[in-house]
Amino acid sequence: MNSLRRLGQYVLDSVEGLGRASLFFLEVASGARKLIRRFDLVVQQVFAVGVLTLLIILVSGLFVGMVLGLQGYNTLSKFGAADSLGLLVALSLVRELGPVVTALLFAGRAGSALTAEIGLMKATEQLAGMEMMAVNPVERVIAPRLVAGIISMPLLAALFSAIGVLGGQLVGVGLLGVDSGAFWSQMQSGVSFHEDVLNGVIKSVVFGVVVTWIAVFQGYESVPTSEGVSRATNRTVVYSSLAVLALDFVMTALMFK
Amino acid sequence: MSTTQTDPGASGALVEIRNVHFSRGERTILNDLSMTIARGKVTAIMGGSGCGKTTLLNLIGGRLRPSSGQVLVDGISVPELGTRDLFELRKRMGMLFQNGALLTDLDVFENVAFPIREHKRLPEPILRHVVLMKLETVGLRGARELMPAELSGGMARRVALARTISLEPMLVMYDEPFTGLDPISKGVIAKLIRELNTGLGITSVLVSHDVADTCAISDYAYLMGQGHIIGQGTPQEIRQSEAEEVRQFMDGLPDGPVPYRYPAPDYLKDLLQEGPA
Ligand SMILES: Nc1ncnc2c1ncn2[C@@H]1O[C@H](COP(=O)(O)OP(=O)(O)OP(=O)(O)O)[C@@H](O)[C@H]1O
Numbered sequence: 001m002n003s004l005r006r007l008g009q010y011v012l013d014s015v016e017g018l019g020r021a022s023l024f025f026l027e028v029a030s031g032a033r034k035l036i037r038r039f040d041l042v043v044q045q046v047f048a049v050g051v052l053t054l055l056i057i058l059v060s061g062l063f064v065g066m067v068l069g070l071q072g073y074n075t076l077s078k079f080g081a082a083d084s085l086g087l088l089v090a091l092s093l094v095r096e097l098g099p100v101v102t103a104l105l106f107a108g109r110a111g112s113a114l115t116a117e118i119g120l121m122k123a124t125e126q127l128a129g130m131e132m133m134a135v136n137p138v139e140r141v142i143a144p145r146l147v148a149g150i151i152s153m154p155l156l157a158a159l160f161s162a163i164g165v166l167g168g169q170l171v172g173v174g175l176l177g178v179d180s181g182a183f184w185s186q187m188q189s190g191v192s193f194h195e196d197v198l199n200g201v202i203k204s205v206v207f208g209v210v211v212t213w214i215a216v217f218q219g220y221e222s223v224p225t226s227e228g229v230s231r232a233t234n235r236t237v238v239y240s241s242l243a244v245l246a247l248d249f250v251m252t253a254l255m256f257k
Numbered sequence: 258m259s260t261t262q263t264d265p266g267a268s269g270a271l272v273e274i275r276n277v278h279f280s281r282g283e284r285t286i287l288n289d290l291s292m293t294i295a296r297g298k299v300t301a302i303m304g305g306s307g308c309g310k311t312t313l314l315n316l317i318g319g320r321l322r323p324s325s326g327q328v329l330v331d332g333i334s335v336p337e338l339g340t341r342d343l344f345e346l347r348k349r350m351g352m353l354f355q356n357g358a359l360l361t362d363l364d365v366f367e368n369v370a371f372p373i374r375e376h377k378r379l380p381e382p383i384l385r386h387v388v389l390m391k392l393e394t395v396g397l398r399g400a401r402e403l404m405p406a407e408l409s410g411g412m413a414r415r416v417a418l419a420r421t422i423s424l425e426p427m428l429v430m431y432d433e434p435f436t437g438l439d440p441i442s443k444g445v446i447a448k449l450i451r452e453l454n455t456g457l458g459i460t461s462v463l464v465s466h467d468v469a470d471t472c473a474i475s476d477y478a479y480l481m482g483q484g485h486i487i488g489q490g491t492p493q494e495i496r497q498s499e500a501e502e503v504r505q506f507m508d509g510l511p512d513g514p515v516p517y518r519y520p521a522p523d524y525l526k527d528l529l530q531e532g533p534a
């Protein structure tokens with residue numbers, strides 16, 4: 001009975017949290033409209049996100065591409081289809097691994113940093129101070145970060161996929177002797193812009209919204225103590241990773257039939 | 258502004274608080290509290306920790322709403338304001354937070370420039386003039402390139418003060434401006450509060466539990482007990498008050514109307530009780 005009650009309470013709390021997060025999102029979105037005049041704030045945040053994530057995205061992209069090249073070659077060559085390696089690498093990256101792995105890395109690196117930054121600003125009364133200076137922290141602090149996350153994610157995912165393809169080529173063509181012309185031409189003819197590239201971009205935009213939204217919300221709602229901020233940071237990484245993986249399944253099911 | 262403007266000059270009061278109640282959940286924090294803050298004066302609000310002083314400032318600044326009662330600033334009823342009007346009003350008042358609340362990713366210059374950049378379109382050279390002037394007022398023109406993390410507590414509070422006056426407010430609220438400072442820095446802050454008051458005509462509300470420093474620079478003082486006023490008057494009047502609650506606070510007596518002990522069962526019985534309680 002008691003555990004049933006606890007379950008009920010948990011469900012109620014979750015629903016309430018979702019409701020608050022949704023209201024918060026609407027508030028931030030309406031604050032974001034005013035950013036057209038202050039686009040410098042967004043650019044600043046895109047830069048900050050880029051500094052945090054660029055290196056890790058490039059290195060991971062390279063390795064993921066190389067692994068794809070290796071595994072793909074081993075399987076494809078059994079069927080004498082090693083020439084399709086380029087297509088396999090590109091499709092895997094553009095459709096799935098690019099958006100998903102980028103979003104996971106983004107959550108761990110930029111998302112957690114966002115939560116910690118906002119949480120600390122709250123704990124040190126910087127947000128309250130802004131309010132008293134007649135500056136709305138949701139417009140000035142939160143909205144630019146959300147917009148920057150949404151802009152950066154597809155760019156980072158594109159970089160990830162591009163460097164991944166290079167990694168696959170490095171291993172496939174450079175080491176394993178796949179024909180270079182076949183590698184690129186199969187890729188060119190097999191990857192469709194609408195089906196594959198556009199859907200990949202849509203995925204990473206969605207991930208950008210969700211991950212950054214979770215990160216700023218957790219920061220803004222965090223208990224303003226050092227323990228509260230560290231818990232919030234933790235929650236950002238866990239929730240956004242789960243959300244990315246679950247949403248990826250749903251979107252894949254809807255997009256690729 | 259949409260709200261009615263009664264004639265504030267007549268009463269000479271910039272802030273009026275009438276019969277305010279405020280509670281958090283079950284707990285009553287402010288109970289039927291009334292006070293008047295005179296225009297152009299330094300008004301002190303003293304009282305023990307947790308008696309609701311910061312809460313009171315947040316009510317004046319519109320960050321909290323009273324459960325009942327009126328809060329009027331310059332004749333405007335603060336709790337009734339919508340966000341936009343509230344922000345308009347806040348441009349005319351400043352609040353100095355206990356720890357300064359400086360923006361940690363901006364240097365001293367940019368911190369002071371922040372409210373100006375947000376609210377006014379000033380050409381860069383003029384902005385520089387204004388900021389340097391404010392920094393000169395607090396004696397920190399030379400520290401303009403330091404980051405907040407590189408400042409001492411006293412310096413941080415002075416930078417915050419420069420930032421608070423950068424929009425030339427009519428009212429500045431100081432929350433515990435003296436705590437954690439050495440006597441010299443305390444003196445500097447006290448002198449600044451007084452100078453800003455007389456020099457710029459800023460009405461000042463000074464919240465503190467530091468009796469000596471506060472009395473020295475204030476024109477009028479309120480003494481708060483748990484959520485209500487227990488004494489008021491000029492600093493002299495308060496010093497000479499006979500009321501027991503006032504005496505206990507002013508003389509720093511450990512026991513009196515505010516009990517030293519947290520309520521507990523009888524001491525002897527407690528000691529004689531066997532085993533862990
Ligand atoms: N966010 C909050 N949630 C719940 N209770 C609070 C909150 N902030 C303050 N309180 C309670 O309200 C009461 C008054 O707090 P307030 O901060 O106004 O006291 P204060 O007079 O400023 O004390 P101090 O001199 O220590 O700063 C305290 O008893 C405190 O426990």
Ligand SMILES: [Mg+2]
Nearest residue numbers: 310311312432
């Ligand atoms: Mg306080």
